[in-house]
Amino acid sequence: xxxxxxxxxxxxxxxxxxxxxxxxxxxxxxxxxxxxxxxxxxxxxxxxxxxxxxxxxxxxxxxxxxxxxxxxxxxxxxxxxxxxxxxxxxxxxxxxxxxxxxxxxxxxxxxxxxxxxxxxxxxxxxxxxxxxxxxxxxxxxxxxxxxxxxxxxxxxxx
Amino acid sequence: xxxxxxxxxxxxxxxxxxxxxxxxxxxxxxxxxxxxxxxxxxxxxxxxxxxxxxxxxxxxxxxxxxxxxxxxxxxxxxxxxxxxxxxxxxxxxxxxxxxxxxxxxxxxxxxxxxxxxxxxxxxxxxxxxxxxxxxxxxxxxxxxxxxxxxxxxxxxxxxxxxxxxxxxxxxxxx
Numbered sequence: 001x002x003x004x005x006x007x008x009x010x011x012x013x014x015x016x017x018x019x020x021x022x023x024x025x026x027x028x029x030x031x032x033x034x035x036x037x038x039x040x041x042x043x044x045x046x047x048x049x050x051x052x053x054x055x056x057x058x059x060x061x062x063x064x065x066x067x068x069x070x071x072x073x074x075x076x077x078x079x080x081x082x083x084x085x086x087x088x089x090x091x092x093x094x095x096x097x098x099x100x101x102x103x104x105x106x107x108x109x110x111x112x113x114x115x116x117x118x119x120x121x122x123x124x125x126x127x128x129x130x131x132x133x134x135x136x137x138x139x140x141x142x143x144x145x146x147x148x149x150x151x152x153x154x155x156x157x158x
Numbered sequence: 159x160x161x162x163x164x165x166x167x168x169x170x171x172x173x174x175x176x177x178x179x180x181x182x183x184x185x186x187x188x189x190x191x192x193x194x195x196x197x198x199x200x201x202x203x204x205x206x207x208x209x210x211x212x213x214x215x216x217x218x219x220x221x222x223x224x225x226x227x228x229x230x231x232x233x234x235x236x237x238x239x240x241x242x243x244x245x246x247x248x249x250x251x252x253x254x255x256x257x258x259x260x261x262x263x264x265x266x267x268x269x270x271x272x273x274x275x276x277x278x279x280x281x282x283x284x285x286x287x288x289x290x291x292x293x294x295x296x297x298x299x300x301x302x303x304x305x306x307x308x309x310x311x312x313x314x315x316x317x318x319x320x321x322x323x324x325x326x327x328x329x330x331x332x
Contacts, residue, residue: 036329065226087274
């Protein structure tokens with residue numbers, strides 16, 4: 001059986017001067033998603049993610065390389081990485097089974113790095129809805145600067 | 159269909175061990191780089207963390223910064239914290255010649271940009287003789303320059319031994 005494409009860009013963006021970017025109308029043609037970002041901001045901020053515009057229940061646990069271990073069972077989003085405007089912060093997020101409606105949990109695994117720390121972050125979004133949009137946003141008025149890049153890839157289990 | 163995840167180059171240690179090699183002339187035709195390595199070293203102890211990635215042949219180690227956390231069997235509930243500044247940008251996981259290969263993944267975003275340094279996250283694991291560990295870290299390149307070469311080094315007099323493999327991939331946005 002011929003394998004299908006397994007790592008395809010669904011959409012890419014170079015946000016600048018905005019606090020939020022949303023990948024919307026995400027196709028259901030894949031089994032998993034990968035979100036890749038390399039961003040530099042206008043000021044210090046935390047970069048966050050949420051699905052379908054939902055501020056519902058996210059279970060997250062992350063380790064920082066300063067020794068911090070944080071767990072939040074009632075978060076309204078998932079934190080990805082910090083940025084202070086001096087470096088490119090990079091993040092790579094696996095989003096597994098994004099269409100799953102039988103089991104109401106979508107799992108995200110993030111590996112990222114900023115000017116100070118590395119992050120190892122696991123998150124789960126509890127919803128029976130398929131993910132059809134992903135919002136990446138900041139916690140204050142800091143905006144994306146050029147040449148920040150965000151790309152969403154589709155993974156097909158051939 | 160767009161090809162977005164492409165092998166740029168690979169290196170396999172065969173025969174004599176080596177302490178260093180370089181991915182040179184990295185093309186600028188991608189948006190990001192991913193480096194995967196599966197390595198062992200001739201280190202005689204349980205494990206060490208002396209793999210080093212040098213950007214653009216820049217050897218002034220004080221220019222590099224980074225920090226990583228790791229745990230092992232004696233610290234199963236905690237991540238140990240180490241700052242790699244100013245000695246090196248660490249990448250390694252345990253390497254011991256009589257045991258398993260250690261595997262490590264790195265993401266180097268926006269590698270063509272010269273407007274700001276890129277901070278590279280990495281993640282790896284190993285199963286040395288009397289231990290097991292995972293490691294995650296960040297490494298900031300020395301200067302804000304487009305990356306055209308990556309040199310991997312085993313420090314402290316150690317070498318990568320035969321069978322160690324290194325793969326450099328290019329990732330496109332479209």
